[in-house]
Amino acid sequence: MSRVRLLVGTRKGAFVLTSDGTRDDWHVSGPHFAGWEIYHAKGSPVDPNRIYVSQSTGWFGQLIQRSNDGGLTWEAVGKDFNYDGTPGTHQWYDGTQHPWEFKRVWHLEPSLTDPDTVYAGVEDAALFRTTDGGQTWEELPGLRNTKGHLWAPGAGGMCLHTILLDPSNSDRMFVAISAAGAFRSDDQGKSWKPITKGLKSIYELPDPTAEVGHCVHRIAMHPSRPDVLYMQKHWDVMRSDNAGDLWNEVSGDLPSDFGFPIDVHAHEPETIYVVPIKSDSEHFPPDGKLRVYRSKTGGHEWEALTKGLPQENCYVNVLRDAMAVDSLDSCGIYFGTTGGQVYASADAGDNWKVIVRDLPAVLSVEAQTLP
Amino acid sequence: MIRVALPAHLRTLARVTDDVQLEVTSPVTQRGILDALEATYPVLRGTIRDQATSRRRPLVRFFCCGEDFSHEAPDTPLPDAVANGLEPFFIVGAMAGG
Numbered sequence: 001m002s003r004v005r006l007l008v009g010t011r012k013g014a015f016v017l018t019s020d021g022t023r024d025d026w027h028v029s030g031p032h033f034a035g036w037e038i039y040h041a042k043g044s045p046v047d048p049n050r051i052y053v054s055q056s057t058g059w060f061g062q063l064i065q066r067s068n069d070g071g072l073t074w075e076a077v078g079k080d081f082n083y084d085g086t087p088g089t090h091q092w093y094d095g096t097q098h099p100w101e102f103k104r105v106w107h108l109e110p111s112l113t114d115p116d117t118v119y120a121g122v123e124d125a126a127l128f129r130t131t132d133g134g135q136t137w138e139e140l141p142g143l144r145n146t147k148g149h150l151w152a153p154g155a156g157g158m159c160l161h162t163i164l165l166d167p168s169n170s171d172r173m174f175v176a177i178s179a180a181g182a183f184r185s186d187d188q189g190k191s192w193k194p195i196t197k198g199l200k201s202i203y204e205l206p207d208p209t210a211e212v213g214h215c216v217h218r219i220a221m222h223p224s225r226p227d228v229l230y231m232q233k234h235w236d237v238m239r240s241d242n243a244g245d246l247w248n249e250v251s252g253d254l255p256s257d258f259g260f261p262i263d264v265h266a267h268e269p270e271t272i273y274v275v276p277i278k279s280d281s282e283h284f285p286p287d288g289k290l291r292v293y294r295s296k297t298g299g300h301e302w303e304a305l306t307k308g309l310p311q312e313n314c315y316v317n318v319l320r321d322a323m324a325v326d327s328l329d330s331c332g333i334y335f336g337t338t339g340g341q342v343y344a345s346a347d348a349g350d351n352w353k354v355i356v357r358d359l360p361a362v363l364s365v366e367a368q369t370l371p
Numbered sequence: 372m373i374r375v376a377l378p379a380h381l382r383t384l385a386r387v388t389d390d391v392q393l394e395v396t397s398p399v400t401q402r403g404i405l406d407a408l409e410a411t412y413p414v415l416r417g418t419i420r421d422q423a424t425s426r427r428r429p430l431v432r433f434f435c436c437g438e439d440f441s442h443e444a445p446d447t448p449l450p451d452a453v454a455n456g457l458e459p460f461f462i463v464g465a466m467a468g469g
């Protein structure tokens with residue numbers, strides 16, 4: 001029977017949650033790297049036991065851990081993230097230029113074909129790649145040449161948090177950066193173009209339709225249809241049917257179109273999920289009700305999924321990397337909260353139950369479907 | 372032998388359970404201790420001082436014989452009690468937070 005393994009990153013360590021295919025009973029292992037912030041952990045699609053972890057603290061800096069046995073043992077690998085050449089400057093909060101400074105790795109995206117190749121999205125925003133299993137990292141500097149001097153940090157920092165690899169075109173990838181926007185490369189990361197046409201950031205940018213500067217919170221794609229992208233922007237849920245060349249708003253009847261994560265059903269490319277949050281200044285669910293919203297029409301029309309989720313006095317947040325789906329026949333969907341709960345649905349969101357409820361604040365959740 | 376007391380997180384990272392002991396050539400300085408420490412435990416490179424600038428990370432402090440040596444120049448000789456191994460060189464995570 002298939003199994004599911006969840007890799008959960010929290011403010012104070014990593015946790016590995018495992019279950020058989022029924023997803024009824026879960027075993028919780030951890031904390032791994034206790035006391036460290038684990039922004040993200042993700043396994044290789046071609047070797048699921050090869051797992052990469054971003055481990056950091058404000059005291060001792062950034063580390064990358066690698067496991068070759070599904071998280072039983074770990075090895076610290078390379079942690080030198082040096083910007084290519086002279087790092088240059090980007091826009092600062094007061095409008096002046098500020099030097100690029102590495103702070104941490106937000107997201108690790110293993111290659112779809114090679115377990116030794118991984119992309120890393122970092123703060124201050126840049127894209128790095130290793131081809132030797134994490135021992136050495138090199139920047140793909142073409143990204144920061146895409147009007148990088150106009151990028152500015154948002155409240156959460158200037159982080160590159162989303163990396164999508166096109167499974168049908170190995171030359172193509174997408175990234176998203178808070179308060180810089182979304183970008184596409186069609187040459188394996190050498191050169192990039194902003195893909196922001198159709199985005200509107202009224203009262204957020206001096207020019208609401210500027211090419212860069214939009215606060216993109218997350219982008220999602222279904223592997224069978226990589227030209228269709230879904231985006232949770234700071235405000236607005238958006239959709240593109242042409243690999244980001246043009247975006248259209250699909251917020252429809254959501255109670256709030258502010259939020260962080262967005263994800264796609266494993267087998268239904270038009271079924272997508274968001275977690276509406278009240279506003280940019282009130283990072284909790286509207287009305288104190290934790291509701292996942294599902295659209296089976298690729299946006300516009302949404303239904304609230306509430307069974308098993310707290311419907312009163314709930315004031316947690318769900319962060320951008322903290323939602324994931326498995327690929328079992330009945331698609332499982334998972335998310336973690338800033339209150340330390342990890343929720344699971346084994347039936348595509350119809351019913352939910354909590355796997356564990358008192359972890360440190362959850363920063364990321366990734367699901368692995370194992371044989 | 373010089374004794375170095377590491378904070379808990381760095382002991383875990385270096386896979387040690389107690390003070391570490393290092394050979395450091397005289398005169399014993401912060402730089403000499405940190406060079407020897409990083410050579411013996413490469414996983415600690417970058418966790419105590421910046422790898423590019425060799426500057427102490429902002430939230431790391433150094434103590435010797437109850438005194439804060441964090442702001443001393445890295446090549447300043449350390450007290451005899453540290454140099455002869457009677458007292459450890461303490462590497463401490465600074466107070467941070469509210």
